[in-house]
Amino acid sequence: MGFGYLNESVKAFGCAQLDGNPNICMPAIGSGILAITQNTQWQFIRLGVEGEVRLLDRLKLSGELAWLPYEQLNGTDTHWLRLGTRPFSLSGPIPEFGGGTGVQIETLLSYQLTDCFTLGPGARYWYLQTRGGSNLENMIVDFPVAPLAQQLNFTTRRYGGFAQASYRLGPM
Numbered sequence: 001m002g003f004g005y006l007n008e009s010v011k012a013f014g015c016a017q018l019d020g021n022p023n024i025c026m027p028a029i030g031s032g033i034l035a036i037t038q039n040t041q042w043q044f045i046r047l048g049v050e051g052e053v054r055l056l057d058r059l060k061l062s063g064e065l066a067w068l069p070y071e072q073l074n075g076t077d078t079h080w081l082r083l084g085t086r087p088f089s090l091s092g093p094i095p096e097f098g099g100g101t102g103v104q105i106e107t108l109l110s111y112q113l114t115d116c117f118t119l120g121p122g123a124r125y126w127y128l129q130t131r132g133g134s135n136l137e138n139m140i141v142d143f144p145v146a147p148l149a150q151q152l153n154f155t156t157r158r159y160g161g162f163a164q165a166s167y168r169l170g171p172m
Helices: none
Strands: 001-017 028-054 060-079 094-112 117-134 150-169
Touching: 001 150, 028 094, 028 150, 060 117, 094 150
Parallel strands: none
Antiparallel strands: 001 028, 028 060, 060 094, 094 117, 117 150
């Protein structure tokens, strides 16, 4: 059982119209211009199990499976090229929120090189998903009516490999 935190920050540069809408990115904006920043913080509770099996005298396979029964997402979406003070323009970062569930899986194959030193490769997969929205209520300048929250669903998948080394101060 535990608590986790993941912070993501993504930036998009430039803008080019691909679909023929003359009101968006016409003329094209160069790839050196910051257009969008997305900042997202995930917080979650982990409930899981772990296990290991010794395959040979010095070779061990271990794994961990965690269910994330509670996730909370807080983020901001900033479209830098739309910010302004003219009517109906955005006045700052758009707050985003959501809640959901997910899963984390990890496995490690380790080899005991000496009585104190172990080394091995591993793999990790994370899946986090929320249902939520964005709140535009105070974000649009001179809008005649308060806009409703936009419904948004967020999903992130993280996977990859790693190498792990461990040293113990006494024999295992």
